[in-house]
Amino acid sequence: MRNLLLLAFVAFLSTGFTQSTTTITIKTSALCGDCKERIENELNYTKGVKFAELDLESNFITVKYKTKKTSEKIIKEAVTNLGYHANEMERNSAAFSELPGCCQDPNATCTKK
Amino acid sequence: MKIILLFGLIICSVQAKAQNVTGKIIDQNKESIPGVIVKWNQKKNYAKTNVEGEFKAEINRFPDTLIVEHIGFATFTKILHQASENLMIELVAADTLSTVVVKGKNDGKSIDLFSARHTELIGQGELRKAACCNLSEAFETNASVDVNLTDAVSGAKKIQMLGLDGVYSQIQFENIPLVRGLSSSYGLGLMPGTWIESIQVTKGTGSVINGYESIAGMINLQLKEPANDEKLYINTYANRFGRAELNIHGVQKLKNWKTMSFLHLSNNFLEVDDNKDGFRDIPVGFSGAFMNRWERRGEYLESKLGIRGVIVNKQGGQIGYQPNSSDNLKYGMDLNTEHLEVFAKNGFFFKNSNTSSLGTVVQAKYHHLQNNFGNKTYEGTQKKLYINTIYSDIIQNTNHNFSTGLSFVLDDYVQSYNDSSFLKTEIVPGAFFEYTYHYLEEFTLVAGLRGDYHNLYGPFFSPRLHAKWNMSKQNALRLSAGRGYRVANPYADYSSLMASSRTWYVANDLAPEDAINAGLTYTQKFIFKERVSTLTLDYFYTTFNNQVVTDLDMASNEIHFYNASGTSYSNSFQAELSIKPHETLELRGAFKYYDVKAEFNGELQQKAFTPKFRALFNVGYHTRNKKWEYDLTGNWMGIKRLPSTASNPVEDQRATTSKQFWLLNSQITYKRPKISFYLGAENILNYTQNNAIISPDDPFGSYFDATQLWAPITGTNIYIGLHYTIKHKKQ
Numbered sequence: 001m002r003n004l005l006l007l008a009f010v011a012f013l014s015t016g017f018t019q020s021t022t023t024i025t026i027k028t029s030a031l032c033g034d035c036k037e038r039i040e041n042e043l044n045y046t047k048g049v050k051f052a053e054l055d056l057e058s059n060f061i062t063v064k065y066k067t068k069k070t071s072e073k074i075i076k077e078a079v080t081n082l083g084y085h086a087n088e089m090e091r092n093s094a095a096f097s098e099l100p101g102c103c104q105d106p107n108a109t110c111t112k113k
Numbered sequence: 114m115k116i117i118l119l120f121g122l123i124i125c126s127v128q129a130k131a132q133n134v135t136g137k138i139i140d141q142n143k144e145s146i147p148g149v150i151v152k153w154n155q156k157k158n159y160a161k162t163n164v165e166g167e168f169k170a171e172i173n174r175f176p177d178t179l180i181v182e183h184i185g186f187a188t189f190t191k192i193l194h195q196a197s198e199n200l201m202i203e204l205v206a207a208d209t210l211s212t213v214v215v216k217g218k219n220d221g222k223s224i225d226l227f228s229a230r231h232t233e234l235i236g237q238g239e240l241r242k243a244a245c246c247n248l249s250e251a252f253e254t255n256a257s258v259d260v261n262l263t264d265a266v267s268g269a270k271k272i273q274m275l276g277l278d279g280v281y282s283q284i285q286f287e288n289i290p291l292v293r294g295l296s297s298s299y300g301l302g303l304m305p306g307t308w309i310e311s312i313q314v315t316k317g318t319g320s321v322i323n324g325y326e327s328i329a330g331m332i333n334l335q336l337k338e339p340a341n342d343e344k345l346y347i348n349t350y351a352n353r354f355g356r357a358e359l360n361i362h363g364v365q366k367l368k369n370w371k372t373m374s375f376l377h378l379s380n381n382f383l384e385v386d387d388n389k390d391g392f393r394d395i396p397v398g399f400s401g402a403f404m405n406r407w408e409r410r411g412e413y414l415e416s417k418l419g420i421r422g423v424i425v426n427k428q429g430g431q432i433g434y435q436p437n438s439s440d441n442l443k444y445g446m447d448l449n450t451e452h453l454e455v456f457a458k459n460g461f462f463f464k465n466s467n468t469s470s471l472g473t474v475v476q477a478k479y480h481h482l483q484n485n486f487g488n489k490t491y492e493g494t495q496k497k498l499y500i501n502t503i504y505s506d507i508i509q510n511t512n513h514n515f516s517t518g519l520s521f522v523l524d525d526y527v528q529s530y531n532d533s534s535f536l537k538t539e540i541v542p543g544a545f546f547e548y549t550y551h552y553l554e555e556f557t558l559v560a561g562l563r564g565d566y567h568n569l570y571g572p573f574f575s576p577r578l579h580a581k582w583n584m585s586k587q588n589a590l591r592l593s594a595g596r597g598y599r600v601a602n603p604y605a606d607y608s609s610l611m612a613s614s615r616t617w618y619v620a621n622d623l624a625p626e627d628a629i630n631a632g633l634t635y636t637q638k639f640i641f642k643e644r645v646s647t648l649t650l651d652y653f654y655t656t657f658n659n660q661v662v663t664d665l666d667m668a669s670n671e672i673h674f675y676n677a678s679g680t681s682y683s684n685s686f687q688a689e690l691s692i693k694p695h696e697t698l699e700l701r702g703a704f705k706y707y708d709v710k711a712e713f714n715g716e717l718q719q720k721a722f723t724p725k726f727r728a729l730f731n732v733g734y735h736t737r738n739k740k741w742e743y744d745l746t747g748n749w750m751g752i753k754r755l756p757s758t759a760s761n762p763v764e765d766q767r768a769t770t771s772k773q774f775w776l777l778n779s780q781i782t783y784k785r786p787k788i789s790f791y792l793g794a795e796n797i798l799n800y801t802q803n804n805a806i807i808s809p810d811d812p813f814g815s816y817f818d819a820t821q822l823w824a825p826i827t828g829t830n831i832y833i834g835l836h837y838t839i840k841h842k843k844q
Contacts, residue, residue, distance in 0.1 A: 027154035027178055029190065034342075041786050044738040051737035053696065059180075064737070087154060088176040088192060100342065106188065 021050060024072055026061040029085040030054055035103045038082055046070065046078055061086075131171040134193060136200030138166045138181060146183065146204065154178035172196065226589040229549070229557040229579040230319070231634040231651065233257060235312040242733065242744045242780060244791045244834055245350060246358055246379065248309065248334070249301035253778060254746050256689050256703030256729045257314050258282075258332070261722070263609035265805045265819040265826050266429040266446045266486070268395040269299050271609075274316065274330040275653050275685040276707030276723050280606050281599065281628070283319055283327035286334040287417075288474060288501075289456050293326075294524055295480050295495040295605045296452070303423045303452060305377035305402055307348045307360040307836075310335045317632040317653055318577050318595030321545040321561035322503055322516055325575040328597035328628045329655060329683075338417075339364050339371035339408045345839040352832035354395050355383025364841070370409045377402040384432050387828045388801060390809040392819070394827045396429030396446065415460040425450040430487075431812065444812030446612065447485040454478030469506035475499070486611040487812055491604055493528040514549040520565075530604050530617065539600065540568040557581045565598075570625045573598045587638045594631040601626060601661035603674040610663070610672060613807075613818035620675040627658040644693040650686075657681040657711075665721055665756035666714035670815050681711035699733040719754045722823060724771075726751035742782040749775050753823050758807065765808045765816040771823035774800045788837045795830040802826060 030036055036054045039061060043052030048069025054061045063075055076086035083095035083103070102108040138149045145166025152159045153170070154177055160168040172193070181189040181202060189204055235255060243253040249270035252258035259273040272279040284292035284300070292300030312334050319331030337343065341364075348360040358379040365372050381397045388394065406419035428436055429446035436447050454476060461471040476499040484491045503518040524539040543565035550558045559579040566572050577595030584590065603619050611617070632653035638645050660681040664673040689703040705727040709720040719725065728749040735742040753771040780793035802824035808816040 040739060044740065045786055053737060
């Protein structure tokens, strides 16, 4: 009986803590380590995001988020508002022009490694 | 229900009619490029261009992004909203050098495969793994540079490369001399860690451009520059031993100039005596440093100017020691340093040539130190002027580059040890030529020659050769060979050895040390668990002619410095493996073998305090959102030979070999966008050397020795601190 109660309690706990999450990948237009830092810093501190990682080689952002707290659209908007493309969504050109030189010009040398 | 919906979705997407996208890829000369990979953002597989440079792809879902990546060209992307036929895509040639640089660097530690020399880059991520405090602590997680405590009273640390003392490595910042001359004993402690943006560590002889000195290696610091994005940075640090530090940097932008100011304040408040020998384990006192640098980037002229100053005022020795007090019964150690320097770097580009450039480096410095170790006093003043000019251009095409120039070094030394004074002025004009040959990306050869004329020791000729060959895209084999010289100054180079009652005997007219270093490095990158892992093997051999040896073996109350007449050499081997088994986990392990021998007391034997075997591991873990970072570093120190103490009374004799031990350090960092907090522990296993100081009860007697140090004297340290950064919105 005690075991059963314990089991029920664990089950209750786990339902309480499991929130539905989903993982998406977003193709972006980052150029260097500086861009990576900007994008990851923004998304990782966006409400509902569990984690965001940008792979510079393939230029894909992997984002895991809680579906109740945020949505793919909000996340993609956060990326475009930084001045980067997010899949089919074009970057915010005003934000792009505000980016440092190394994040605008692929031929510029980036101080961030 | 959900499952049915999902199935429905899948069927729908499969049924959507595939549409064709065709096109041709050309370069800037309108020539077609065959074999180019055309990828898509959504679509899994890719297309390849044929001999005519044409490609064809079937796309199920629009919009999708077309991505063209080809070596030597900038990445091309285009968002397509519908099927398109006969797209013309013109790829723009990328500046191959800059792309290589960007890809080769990362946040932590990296070894790139493309440069001719075996160079490791220690970036911000790696530097922050060991949050404390100055340059001597920046190498704690690096295998190529070993850090050791010099003695049991000054708390100073020194580095070693290839098992050779730090004086054989050239240490500079932005190609300007940093730790040299009188600062060679305590200079590492004068550079605050937070000022450093990154460190390049090159094993073996360096470029002839930077002088004749780098024998075992070259360490070049990139300090933070006004052009970087930190507007304001504040760092605090406090530890269990009563050390408190504050660092503030800030950038200001004026019309044509950008300027950055740095301030570093450090104070040790507590007298700590963990091992109960009556001596402070770490000196108390103050050190402060400032720097102000200016930068201007014009079309044809780039200028960097700066001024840097350091003040150190530290007191070690017996508990309760007060400097300048009438009570002279206590053994005291005073370290007083004042340092002031100005530096200017200018780069000129020419209107009619986009390949040539002229660079000039000028540094003028004043360094004064006044050290007391009990009743030994050492005082020195160094005035230095350093000028280097470098002209670079290509020969016909970019496969052949050269750099050539002239240098001038003036060092004026006034030193006194106890009652003897020494005056010396060294004037060394020099000239150098370095030729670099690239064959595709696979092979690079750098051949350099420099000639210097030393006003006291005559001509020095330092030929150097570096070659790199990429047998495949994943590996690099490097060869380095070269000759280097060094003019020893034992009082300054080894002044921490004054913390003993040993009588100093420095041979008159020491000849300059002349060394040949050769090495082979092999780096292999491979994919392990879908991520890049690196294996590096290196072997370096150094042989000396006229090496100035520090002989502690002649007698236990004497120290001798003289030119070795016999052989003196070093063999060093290192294997390092770095793997990333998971996106969030990084493991690194290194093993080192040092065979460093010279004739001490007429007998060819391993250099004292240099272990034959060393090992290092580092585990770095961060949560996937990078908010938390955990680090664990372990250093294993093998058995070291210790100088003989057989002539001491029985109670003041020590073993002739040390014990092997592990040193474990760990740190936890919590990061927010602007602020991060760290908490760390050093020497977690609480390993200390028992009875580190010989005869501590009679510090003015003839057996006192605080330099027989082979392990930490302080137990576990706990430290805490924060980094606070405000960035510029736009550069």
